[in-house]
Amino acid sequence: MLLWLASVLAWFAITLWRPHTRGFLFGSTSLGAALLLLCVAANPAARVAAVNLDRHIHGAAPLDSNYLLRLGSDAVPTILSRLADLEGPAHCELSLRLLAGSGAWRQAPHNWRGFSYSRWRAQRALTEQRATLEALYPSLDSCRFPP
Known part of the structure; x- marks a missing residue:
């Protein structure tokens, strides 16, 4: 502005x-x-997601998965592409929350009025990786890590 x-x-x-x-x-x-x-x-949401994931991967900052998932559908393909670089609890938490559809981008109506190219790209990226993520984490309890 x-x-x-x-x-x-x-x-x-x-x-x-x-x-x-x-x-x-x-x-x-x-x-x-x-x-x-x-x-x-x-695409500022994708850039913000990439920067936050890079900072976490290099140990400069903790991962705020709530914030990442609130960035919207533009950030989902970036999150999914960098998911393999995450380890342990961060990988598990983001994977399960993406599979559960807890992101703000999933709240739109599922008809022609709620369609957007960004949401379509996010859904397509998640569909491509769904089988792999579900094989890694079959249930919500599979994220339990020893302290």
């Missing part, structure tokens, strides 16, 4: 220096659309 506001102010200044002031509305709307597309392409 702040980036868009700064770019609109810069566009306003450029528009005022020109001999005619037409084009300000089109330019500011175009800047907003371009910034929106840039944010969608950047």
Whole structure:
């Protein structure tokens, strides 16, 4: 939002220096659309998930699985792709919670109104790894580790 506001102010200044002031509305709307597309392409939820998983894997921070699963459906393919790098309780907890569908991305209605490309990608990634994860952890009690 702040980036868009700064770019609109810069566009306003450029528009005022020109001999005619037409084009300000089109330019500011175009800047907003371009910034929106840039944010969608950047996929911030996947980046945040990757950074948090990297920090945990390298021992710099504990894993907050609640936060990871609240990031939404954009983060699920990233979490599943990095799941093999996790060990022990973190791997088990995330696997079981993904299989149980406890993420916020599963709360949408299962009809055409609740469809999104992001949710479809998350569901497809989970379906591809479901058999492997269910073989590793057949029940909720399979996550018990000695202290």
